[in-house]
Amino acid sequence: MKLERTERSRLRRSHERGSFDRDTINQILDATPQCSVAYAIDGKPYLTPTFHWREGNHLYWHGSSASRMIRQSTGAEVCINVHILDGFVMARSAFHHSANFRSVTLFGQAFKVPDEDKAARLDAFVEGLWPGRTGILRPMTAQEVKGTTILGLEIKEGSAKVRTGPPIDDDEDMSLPIWAGVIPVRHVLDAPITEENVPEDVQIPQHILDYSLG
Amino acid sequence: MKLERTERSRLRRSHERGSFDRDTINQILDATPQCSVAYAIDGKPYLTPTFHWREGNHLYWHGSSASRMIRQSTGAEVCINVHILDGFVMARSAFHHSANFRSVTLFGQAFKVPDEDKAARLDAFVEGLWPGRTGILRPMTAQEVKGTTILGLEIKEGSAKVRTGPPIDDDEDMSLPIWAGVIPVRHVLDAPITEENVPEDVQIPQHILDYSLG
Ligand SMILES: Cc1cc2nc3c(=O)[nH]c(=O)nc-3n(C[C@H](O)[C@H](O)[C@H](O)COP(=O)(O)OP(=O)(O)OC[C@H]3O[C@@H](n4cnc5c(N)ncnc54)[C@H](O)[C@@H]3O)c2cc1C
Ligand SMILES: Cc1cc2nc3c(=O)[nH]c(=O)nc-3n(C[C@H](O)[C@H](O)[C@H](O)COP(=O)(O)OP(=O)(O)OC[C@H]3O[C@@H](n4cnc5c(N)ncnc54)[C@H](O)[C@@H]3O)c2cc1C
Ligand code: HEM
Ligand code: HEM
Numbered sequence: 001m002k003l004e005r006t007e008r009s010r011l012r013r014s015h016e017r018g019s020f021d022r023d024t025i026n027q028i029l030d031a032t033p034q035c036s037v038a039y040a041i042d043g044k045p046y047l048t049p050t051f052h053w054r055e056g057n058h059l060y061w062h063g064s065s066a067s068r069m070i071r072q073s074t075g076a077e078v079c080i081n082v083h084i085l086d087g088f089v090m091a092r093s094a095f096h097h098s099a100n101f102r103s104v105t106l107f108g109q110a111f112k113v114p115d116e117d118k119a120a121r122l123d124a125f126v127e128g129l130w131p132g133r134t135g136i137l138r139p140m141t142a143q144e145v146k147g148t149t150i151l152g153l154e155i156k157e158g159s160a161k162v163r164t165g166p167p168i169d170d171d172e173d174m175s176l177p178i179w180a181g182v183i184p185v186r187h188v189l190d191a192p193i194t195e196e197n198v199p200e201d202v203q204i205p206q207h208i209l210d211y212s213l214g
Numbered sequence: 215m216k217l218e219r220t221e222r223s224r225l226r227r228s229h230e231r232g233s234f235d236r237d238t239i240n241q242i243l244d245a246t247p248q249c250s251v252a253y254a255i256d257g258k259p260y261l262t263p264t265f266h267w268r269e270g271n272h273l274y275w276h277g278s279s280a281s282r283m284i285r286q287s288t289g290a291e292v293c294i295n296v297h298i299l300d301g302f303v304m305a306r307s308a309f310h311h312s313a314n315f316r317s318v319t320l321f322g323q324a325f326k327v328p329d330e331d332k333a334a335r336l337d338a339f340v341e342g343l344w345p346g347r348t349g350i351l352r353p354m355t356a357q358e359v360k361g362t363t364i365l366g367l368e369i370k371e372g373s374a375k376v377r378t379g380p381p382i383d384d385d386e387d388m389s390l391p392i393w394a395g396v397i398p399v400r401h402v403l404d405a406p407i408t409e410e411n412v413p414e415d416v417q418i419p420q421h422i423l424d425y426s427l428g
Contacts, residue, residue, distance in 0.1 A: 008260075013281055034299055038252035038261035045259055046222075047252035047293040049317055067227055079261040085248055090406075090422065094340050094351050095358040103263055126308050137308050138387050144309040166409040173352050179416050180409040185427065190398040192304075195380040197388050204393055208304065213399065 008107060009159045019160040028104045028160055029054045029082055031214055032187075033129065037061065038079040039072050039110075046072065052082065053125045057155045059106065060113065060121055065149040073110045073151055080106045080153060084214055085185050091167035092178040098163065100182060106158035113150035121150050130207040187214045222321060223373045233374040242318045242374055243268045243296055245428055246401075247343065251275065252293040253286050253324075260286065266296065267339045271369045273320065274327065274335055279363040287324045287365055294320045294367060298428055299399050305381035306392040312377065314396060320372035327364035335364050344421040401428040 001022040003009070011018030019025070033051040040046065048069040052061045059080065063070045083103035091097050113121050122145070123134050167180050189211060192204050215236040217223070225232030233239070247265040254260065262283040266275045273294065277284045297317035305311050327335050336359070337348050381394050403425060406418050 008255075013278055036250045036252075036261060036263075036295060038250075038259035038293075040254050040257055040259045041222075043254055043257035044291045045252035045254045045293045047250060047261060047295045047319065049250075049295055049297045049315075051313065064227055077258045079252075079259045081250060081261045081263055083263045085401075088343075088403075088425075092352050093358075094336060094348065094354050095362075097340070099265065101263075105261065122308060126311070129302075134308065136392055138306050138390055138392065140308050144307075148309075166407070174411050175413075176352060177413055177416050178350055178352065179419055179422070180412055181418075182407045182409075183422060183425065184404040184407065185401055186404065187299075187399055188402050189302075190400065193380070193396045193398065195394040195396075198394055199389075199391055202391050202393050204395075208393070208397060211302075211397065 003156065003158060006157050009105070009157050011159060011161060014161070017161050017163050019162065021160070022155075024160045024162070025104050025155065025158065026054065028084065028102045029059060031102070032082065032084055035061065035080055035082045037069060037073060039069065039076055041072050052080070053128045054155070055121070055124055059153045059155055060125070060150055062122065062125070062148055062150045065147055067149070070149045070151060074112050074149070076110060078108065078110045078153065086164070087185050088183040089167045090179070090181055090183060092169045092173045092176050092180050096167055096169050098167065100163050100165070103161045104158060106153060106155060108153050108157055110151040110153050113152050118145050118148065118150055122148070130211060132207050133205070136205065189213060217370065217372060220371050223319070223371050225373060225375060228375070231375050231377050233376065235374070236369075238374045238376070239318050239369065239372065240268065242298065242316045243273065245316070246296065246298055249275065249294055249296045251283060251287060253283065253290055255286050266294070267342045268369070269335070269338055273367045273369055274339070274364055276336065276339065276362055276364045279361055281363070284363045284365060288326050288363070290324060292322065292324045292367065300378070301399050302397040303377075303381045304393070304395055304397065306383045306387045306390050306394050310381055310383050312381065314377050314379070317375045318372060320367060320369060322367050322371055324365040324367050327366050332359050332362065332364055336362070344425060346421050347419070350419065403427060
């Protein structure tokens with residue numbers, strides 16, 4: 001399954017690194033909750049880092065119903081990027097330095113999730129990150145859900161761009177006595193830090209010990 | 215020294231996490247080369263992940279002179295965000311889950327670095343990441359510099375937003391038998407992978423072994 005290739009989502013630079021494949025796109029979207037949302041106010045660009053989650057063909061993000069980002073993106077065109085830095089690509093020439101990465105850019109109109117669906121979407125957000133967590137938390141209140149707006153975007157227009165592998169130097173530079181290679185980068189999670197009021201007999205849940213990123 | 219607080223850079227949500235302090239802003243900008251640049255085309259938002267570097271009161275980024283991102287941002291309004299995820303904040307209620315992060319958002323008009331300054335700016339980019347590296351590389355060619363455009367932004371309008379510390383639950387939830395705390399997140403660099411054509415007697419340079427991120 002592929003997304004349609006449109007004028008704005010067609011890769012022009014290094015297009016061999018591009019992909020419209022849904023599985024590739026979904027894998028990148030699911031690898032991290034970190035994303036950036038761009039929107040326009042009076043034709044000027046604004047950009048907000050936030051968390052997203054995916055359910056099927058939809059991407060979601062949340063914030064205060066009073067948030068500028070939320071208000072200005074509702075029913076408006078947005079551009080969302082999710083990317084993961086996988087390495088620094090060190091060449092024999094400055095010019096051929098690069099980065100290894102997995103990246104997805106999506107376009108479309110953000111819609112507001114209806115009030116009656118918000119609690120289910122937020123549960124899916126929490127469960128998607130930490131399976132089983134909603135079952136142990138103090139339940140959400142109607143008031144909390146009310147003050148929260150969830151925006152959604154259909155995953156319909158956009159593309160992935162992925163770079164992997166070693167540096168690609170000019171042929172005549174390949175035998176120079178200069179170190180070249182890749183410095184791999186990755187996110188790690190350190191040991192959880194328990195909040196000081198947690199009773200001593202409460203264990204760290206397995207979904208937290210099992211969590212990984214990237 | 216502080217940036218001026220403007221209508222668009224004033225923090226409305228969680229403003230106690232905001233700062234206009236230049237040192238705070240510079241430290242975040244210098245902690246990672248990863249950034250996202252938002253720009254508008256026909257009033258619609260676009261967003262490109264890229265690398266930046268800072269020299270004094272200017273932020274720079276580079277790409278092909280033929281790149282859409284470069285062409286559309288030149289002389290135009292941009293919004294740039296640099297952020298680092300420091301942890302997942304796990305509360306006793308879903309609502310109070312959050313993230314620890316350091317983030318900077320900047321606004322302004324991007325300018326094109328004059329041709330005669332480009333080589334010096336690119337050297338500063340490489341040296342800023344890996345001190346001493348330009349001295350060991352195959353020198354840049356005029357042709358390479360010619361095909362590259364560097365954009366700059368004066369660091370004049372924008373803000374930092376930083377969250378640190380444990381979850382903040384409602385008072386009545388503090389004694390519930392639910393685990394709460396922080397899962398710290400950090401970027402690590404793994405052992406460099408040498409490209410297969412590098413002669414055996416070429417050592418990994420110290421600036422690569424010393425490099426860290428975040
Ligand atoms: C961590 C990181 C660092 C990078 N550093 C640099 C840098 O320093 N300099 C540089 O020039 N480029 C950098 N890039 C690549 C950058 O994101 C763009 O792909 C590139 O600059 C080409 O931009 P363009 O506007 O000319 O793209 P075009 O090819 O004209 O873009 C057309 C369409 O292609 C798709 N597309 C383009 N880029 C991406 C992407 N990254 N992910 C998903 N879809 C995409 C989008 O649908 C876009 O609308 C970096 C990317 C990452 C993830
Ligand atoms: C990793 C990460 C994950 C996040 N996840 C979420 C989430 O899931 N939901 C959510 O609501 N928010 C999230 N945030 C916070 C988000 O970036 C915004 O700060 C918040 O959503 C408020 O947006 P607003 O448009 O209402 O901000 P306003 O306070 O109205 O913004 C006004 C001005 O304040 C400044 N400002 C706002 N946010 C930032 C920032 N992040 N960095 C620097 N300056 C800023 C800018 O100058 C902006 O123009 C996350 C941030 C990070 C870094
Ligand atoms: C620290 C050193 C450098 C790093 C980390 C770096 C990183 C990158 C990255 C990640 C890309 C995007 C590649 C892609 O689209 O997949 C890029 C593109 C580009 N870089 Fe660099 N770069 C560096 C130095 C330079 C120098 C010194 C020059 C010029 C002399 C240069 C010229 C270019 C050009 C022209 C492109 C666009 C390629 C294209 O779109 O066809 N870079 N760089
Ligand atoms: C996986 C669970 C969740 C995570 C990781 C998460 C993360 C975040 C983050 C990082 C912020 C930004 C805080 C800041 O600006 O510094 C935020 C804001 C917010 N979240 Fe969540 N959240 C989660 C669940 C929820 C739930 C379940 C609700 C509602 C029931 C909710 C409602 C809100 C609201 C209303 C804001 C805006 C706060 C404000 O701007 O004043 N969140 N969230």
